[in-house]
Amino acid sequence: MSTPPSASLRGFLDAHFASPDDLAAAPALAELLRRECAELDASLRRLEAQLRIAAASWLARSTGARSDLRHIRPTGGAVDAEDEGAETVRKLGLPALVREIQRIDTIRLYAEATLQLEALVGNLEDVVFSIVRQASKLNLPSILRKSNEAELKHAKLLNAVNAVRDIERELVRVSTSRPKWTSLVMAVDSRVEKTLAILRPQALTDYRALLAALGWPPSLSSQDTENDKYSQIPNPLVLMNEENKEKYSQSFLALCALQHVQANREVRPCQIAAATPALADSKYFDKTACLENGLWAIDELVHPVASRMEYHFAKWSEQPEFIFTLVYKITKDFMDGVDDILQPLIDHARLAGLSAKESWVTGMVKMLVGYLERQIFPALVTSNQDQTTDAKPEVESSWMHLNDLMISFDKRMQLLADSGIQKIASLSEGLSRSLSVFSIYIEHPDWLQIWAGVELSSAQDKLKSEMEDETSWSCSDSQHDQLGHMENSIKFLLSTREDYKAPPVSEFVVKTALSMIERGRALPNRGMQIHYNRSSAVKFLNDFFLVLCDRCEAMQLSNTALEDQSLSKASCAINAARYCENVLREWDEDTAFLDMGPQGSLFTDEISFLVKLGANYLEQILSAILLEFEDLSWEYVQNIGSWRGQTAVEDQILDEENAGVSLGFIASLDVLTDRITKLKQYLNSKDFLDLWRSIAEGLDYFIYSSIRWGEVNFSDTGVIQLRVDTKALLHIFRPFCSRPEAFFPFLSESLRLLTMKKSDAHYLLEMLTDDTRSNSCLKHQGLHNVNAGQAVKILRSRKFGG
Template sequence: MPSPPRPLRPPPASVRGFLDAHFASPDDLAAAPALAELLRRECAGLDASLRRAEARLAAAAASWLARSAEARADLRRVRSRGVRVGAEDEGAEAARTVGLPALVREIQRIDTIRLYAEATLQLEALVGNLEDVAFSIVRQAPKFNLSSILRKSNETKWKQGKLLHAVDAVRDIERELVRISTSRPQWTNLVMAVDSRVDKTLSILRPQALTDYRALLASLGWPPSLSSQDTENQIPNPLVLMNKENKERYSQSFQALCALQHVQGNRELRLCQTAEVTPALADLKYFNRTACFDNGLWAIDELVHPIASRMEYHFAKWSEQPEFIFTLVYKITKDFMDGVDDVLQPLIDQARLVGLSAKESWVTGMVKMLVGYLERQIFPALVCSYQDHATVGKPEVDSSWMHLNDVMISFDKRMQLLADSGIQKIASLSEGLSRSLSAFSIYTEHPDWLQIWADVELSSAQDKLKSEMEDETNWSCSGQHDQLGHMENSMKFLLSTREDYKAPPILSSVLLEFEDLSWEYVQNIGSWSGQTILDDQTLDEENAGVSPGFVASLDVLTDRTTKLKRYLNSKDFLDLWRSIAEGLDYFIYSSIRWGEVSFSDPGAIQLRVDTKALLHIFRPFCSRPEAFLLF
């Protein structure tokens, strides 16, 4: 008996959906043969794909089995013979893995290009902003003459605001350049291109800012008349006599100019640091880290320049009497000192030029003005007289040289007292100014003039020595040995007075030599971390040695004091070594950046060790040299 037919199962939902899509009405049945043919072709294609996949799987399995067999054979050889896989196998493995590092390098290159493009676009926007501001200031400049400044304070405020905007733009550019120089030092061309454009813009901004500042000073009545009907009173200072409105305008102009100089100084500092590691950016003018402030404060220098033009009228009448020139400079400097300090020091503090002194900047500006005049007018005439065959060897020529330098020594002392009055030097900015605060800085640029002075002093000393040696009474003397074993005469001495022996030049020479040798060491005081103390030694003064950077200074100082002790009489040497000790104390104390110093325990120990070494040099001359070296 035949089995009953199985009941028909309903087709799956996907099939029903397929049929509903193609046979929505009875009229669609006519397309059934074509649809069936299409389905047969698709099934045949799927079958062919399945067979190809099976073939690839079989080939892959065979290849895997072959490599597995080779690997097992290699492992057996390694275990049995201790040999490495053959060179051919290593080459094949390297060929399979060499593509990955190349891909990584390519990705890194593309990422670097992206970062470079982003940095370039950002710098382009910043520099463009700076150039736009500079262009707007220069374009507006013809509208601002002296009368308009007096009438329209709002226009002055607009220009000062634009200048401060330019300063902010430079700060943003510097911040980005510092980041690039630190993280991407190889992008030298980009940094150089930006620096070139910024320098060109600043070369336009600075003259314009100075022009506006000078016009404002002229409107305030600066410079004042140097002559006064009452010679006992000081010359009236227009800065002190300003009303509230003028004081506000001057304050804005002063601070804007200080801000511009400050960002310029930061740029030079960065360029100096970059030049040390990037020869392509090296430039001699950037090697001095405080070059910007060594040249003085722009706003105060502009106060000096108009006064200089009036003073030089009087200087021309005193070419044969240089002491009058120095006296006039000192008087003008002193007369304006209090007003400069009262008015300008608060503005400097508001500009956040920490440690910069208005008094010192004012004195430095006046000294620079005097040095410039001496360099143009006085010294060339002396050099010509010294080298002229008609006057060579004449006593009056040598006397003029020595007299001028004696006046310079006295002038330097008086000006230094003015600059230091009420000032505690705590920052690197004031240190730079202090090092240039001397009329003798003229010899820095003219070593041939220094050689002439040395020859004149030597010739004078030889003449005096010759006359003393010809006196027979000077050769009869009794002597005794001092504690150092040196012969000390008790009756007659050659060149026995300070005036004869030129003690001030000797003192200056010793102090300058010590300063040059120890400058870097003194600047690093407070940054030690105990490098001179060995790891296996106890951290105390007994085991610590003198700082290597201080040894040369101590050796030279020991040599100089020993020789001076040998050739000077006891009275002159006593005064001289005490002056040297006081000068060293002042130099070291004023050069330490007390506001930035933070001594570690090893650093404090190192400073005590170095101080003891310095005191040891003077101990043969005094039982308590600490009384003269207090730093």
């Protein structure tokens, strides 16, 4: 009784002889089998020959090693005369012998690894060859027909995927344990890549044929003429019966598996470089590689839809908003079907963290980016680069309109994508790059530069129009003017433009720059955002800051005749600089701006410029006021201590309450009061606080240093007059401080010395002549600013009556 044929043989015969008509192909099949057997026999003979050569080489080296080992003697053993040379060889050549044995073992391991990989790669090549040979027998009607050939081909595709996985595991083992065997790894990779280059197109072709048989893509021209809007487009994936759904599921999973092993091959260098067992078996790299390029199975859903959509796109080249609307509508219409049908398949494929909705949205976005890159942007770039065109403002407007549409489209598509499963947080950056239409600028940085230039040009035109209106530079604020001096001076927590008394144009500049920055946040990576911001918003701010500098330079604040208009305009420019500085510092503290510059700040240079600008022109205002005061009070100051009529009769009653301010001092006090009042009105409270204190300190030093101490003689009347004049000076600053004397230390301490009793003055003068106790005496009297020499001169300038 004969043995029945095996199951595999029966399956093979059933696949090739399904009907009597297939018997005609028997001679061709027999010839094909003979050729395959001949090739396999030849391959086997080659392997046997290689094995014999390797074995002979190993035996030859083993015999030599065995001969050398016979000459090894135990330590202290007798050595025959004929073995004396061998003993020397033993002592000198034993390390080399060990190295030789290790090299032989390495060769053996290399041969074993080579044979193992040869068998695995050969298995892969055989399976792929079988798939390609069988592909010509399947046609479109047979795709959905239940046939053993289709099932067999699907099984062969899975076998090929498993073969690639086996090869990858062996390559990881070889690369980890023998990192120097790079030639072997490269040779295997080369053969596998050539095989996959044949397998992938075939797998995609079969998948496309299946989609076409299912009726994909559907017609997009299902317009509801009554309502003048598009109705819901039927989704063939949802309308599949159970049998077709099973076929599609198998094809989808097989294609995902093929992409998965391809991704593993791409990230294998990263796994090897990690050099840790945890990372060597990690799926983290695998999923990242898959997600960056999208799923092939979903991309193949997008391509035929895109070809039909582009027919409509061609009619809307001048109305891109229709293009974005159509893409969004098609994406949304198929969203639920994609999620219901494909998400369970993705979960079954164990692609953790991958959303079918997000992959579908990503594919549609990539499709739109490709169309914009081919058809829309080149025309805009050409028109923008044409310097002779009169329609350049219209081109710039079109560019900005297109980017506005892209920003809005990105937000809407992101909402669609985020409605899927929860994404892995570590992968969100890569996903956002794929989901952004602005990824078009990654491959075209020159287009990004053009966009930044368009934004800058538009902002500059708006700023020019704004600056031509003088009311934009007005710093007057009735609310602030109505506040009392003391109430307004204590407000130092400034935040708004009104707090800084900055002109409206500064707020316009800040809002315009922020608008540009907000638009740039749509760019998919930080490097592009930095480049865009520096070429648009930062440059726009710098241009305005130079305008502030020019306005201050044109005022000539150093003139002794300080005009009220110059003071007002300079104060406005300083307020604008301070307000902009505060805004830039707030932006730098925002997480959205972190690490955008080399020192962690995008506006480091700009803030430094504003700080320097404000400080420089505050110094100029200070210098102008002090020079003006000095010019008006010079004659008075030179005559302090030698006023006419100081020598009074002994019985004259000194009445300080009724004494008036010196006539030569009144004009300078009036002008100083006017300047301080105007600065209080024009300047922001923080800078005004610093400025009036600096003015007070400057006046104190000027008046004190101008008195010829030691040369003049202060009588009782002279001291009273100096006290009256000093009180008048302090009265100007009293609204801003309860003790303005603290900011006039030299005048205050000079008056304290001049008003001492005669006995106290003589005693202190004697004490100051003793160098060892001079400093302690001054501190005991509460004098901390004048030194001993200055105190002596002041005391000697006092003339006591009688």
